[in-house]
Amino acid sequence: MTDIDDLNGDYYTLSKTPSPPPQRTLRQRLVGTWRLEAYIAYPTPSSRFQRATFPMTKNVTGLIMYTPDGYMSAHMLIPGQMSFKRGEGEEPQWAEAGKRSFSYAGPYYITDEGMGREEILRHTFQVCNLPGWLGDVQVRTWKFEEDDNVLVLGSEEPTEIRGDQRIPVLKWRRVVDNSNGSPPAPMPHIKVSGPGEP
DSSP, X not given: OOOGGGGGSGGGOOOOOOOOOOOOOHHHHHOEEEEEEEEEEEEOTTOSSOSXXXXXXXXXXXXXXXXXXSEEEEEEEOOOOOOOOTXXXXXXHHHXXXXXXXXXXXXXXXXXXXXXXXXXXXXXXXXXXXXXXXXXXXXXXXEEETTTTEEEEEESSOEEETTEEEEEEEEEEEOOOOTTOOOOOOOOOOOOOOTTOO
């Protein structure tokens, strides 16, 4: 006859497994500021040129910010333009400045649309330096890399870039928390003189 007490021995005790940490929501993972590392446009089967291109050059810089209260802004710039102060630039200089930058801002939305469509991210264009995009709502594909330190955004549909249908992919890296940072020293003013000028 089996001793019932034996059933309570170590042999029958299940080891405790640690519970996995709760999954963070997309909003929790997005909130913060990210610096642009790369903006690459990949060809579609119908693209005229079957190679990756860089719509704003390989040197493009930028920031994208997501706030906890549901707003975002994105700013991208091609560096290298000669400096001029507000009120001093001629029309061609302002036109070049416009061609070198792209910015927009507005509310962002995250919705759960069922199996296979969980946490859809949408950007809205409440403010934009391209007038034709004002009022747009665009779906952004997303994925995280490097333990959520890199955010990769794309478009759900191919986008027309310089007359060609392409798939844009933007890679952003989370920046260091600046909430306790100190302001930098003022930039020195450097005068650039031409021939015959002091």
